[in-house]
Amino acid sequence: MLALQKQDAAAGVALVDVAEPPAPGQGEVLIEVVAAGICGSDLHIDDWAQGYEFLTPFLPVTLGHEFSGRVVAAGPGVHESAVGKRVVVRPSISCGVCIDCREGDPDECLHRRALGLHRPGAFAPRLLAPWNYCLPLPDSLDLELAALVEPLTISQHAVEDGEVKTGDRVLVFGPGTIGQGAAALARLAGAAEIVVVGYGDKERFEVLGRMGFSRLIDLADPGAAQQLEELAGDGFDVVIEAAGANSALASALRLTRVRGKIVAVGIHSRNIDVDVNLLVRKRLQLRGSYRASQAIWEKCIRILAQSPNEFAPMITHRLPLNEAPEGFRLGKQKTASKVILLPGLGAQS
Ligand SMILES: [Zn+2]
Ligand SMILES: [Zn+2]
CATH class of the missing domain: 3.40.50.720 (NAD(P)-binding Rossmann-like Domain)
Known part of the structure; x- marks a missing residue:
């Protein structure tokens, strides 16, 4: 499948053909990406700006951390009713092992691994995510708009x-x-x-x-x-x-x-x-201020579902995944506000 990756510790990103994700593991789901926003940090990562050196050991990696999609398969330990759910995903995954995680304070975990930074992200047709980081969406919330939740x-x-x-x-x-x-x-x-x-x-x-x-x-x-x-x-x-x-x-x-x-x-x-x-x-x-709690995610889903028109103008461009480089160019020139990539659009899946 097609994916937009950061491959080397230098400027640039690349559209490449990568393997399909494996079958979902314990507690994981396979998500078909519907919409994935290009974030300012994706642009910084493309430029290889100061502050992103921490990514080097994880390259190459598929970018994309603000996204919506549909669950298409569930791994062991995830109830089958998850399949078909429309979701957004909290991309920053805590380790589950450290003292903060074990004492029920995973927001303080220092060993986080993020989808689209340390592990494969959403600038691809499919990715794996832990089910307990997925938040189901109300039916009324448009999936393109839902890419704004993060x-x-x-x-x-x-x-x-x-x-x-x-x-x-x-x-x-x-x-x-x-x-x-x-x-x-x-x-x-x-x-x-x-x-x-x-x-x-x-x-x-x-x-x-x-x-x-x-x-x-x-x-x-x-x-x-x-x-x-x-x-x-x-x-x-x-x-x-x-x-x-x-x-x-x-x-x-x-x-x-x-x-x-x-x-x-x-x-x-x-x-x-x-x-x-x-x-x-x-x-x-x-x-x-950095990285929001689960409660704020739930609040933002509610707000977006209640007042979609307050936020809809923020999305100015929608592009198929194979036009991601054009999306990055628009973002850097500041001529776009949020550019949304739609991996389901076009032939490359
Ligand atoms: Zn972001
Ligand atoms: Zn931890």
Whole structure:
């Protein structure tokens, strides 16, 4: 079958022919992939950016960790009623052996292995996954839209870490998928005002416009920085940094109100220099946010099923798997928002 793989510890990804997955083992299911989103981290892995060296011992590996599909076979220990279920899958699999896993706190496991990073992922027609990491979907939830669940869990986690509440003024840096999701989920959490900041992000702002957001600041525009300072006034209650840009976290420290919260969710490709005294004197809370709990996954499935139209504009491109390189190109040029690969489309399966 066709698969998009990272093969070597160098720039590039490759569409290659790989073996079908083996029969599902104990506790596993075989999933037919319906839709798999290209994530910012997939683009970083393609570029072989700093921060992904940990993948080297696992290469070659089929990428793709945000996906939906149907269970087509169940291994020993999985009830046959699993077959036919429409699912999304929590891609980060804990070890089950360490002390945290054994004491019932698998979210703290330090020995995780992720689908699409350490083990075969969803940029292929089929993959194996542990059944207890699958979450069945309501019949009403479209499977293409369901590929947004994984990134939305990251956005929702950031919104919860920022404790966004009714009436809050929220600033989001980064108009990509995580930022778009954070804006929509902050609105659902009751935020009174949401400003999203980008740089040279015309197309992604158009998506945010279709999602109903109008306070969009493109720092590539003349006068935009000044406009942002004016909008900030005494500062935002919560700033969500989803850009992974050096300047964004530095600005966040300035634009947050006294005792406000900054949630860092963007991945940075280099270390940054910030004015720590702002953090101290304004008594700011700087919080890192990463990988959501099962409860947040279930919440995001419910939210997406209840309000699909709030999120539908986030998917801007749908491509068959054999056009994955074009999807990566669109993602890197920032002309696309979420690009969804559809491995069931076209002949290559
Ligand atoms: Zn991702
Ligand atoms: Zn563990």
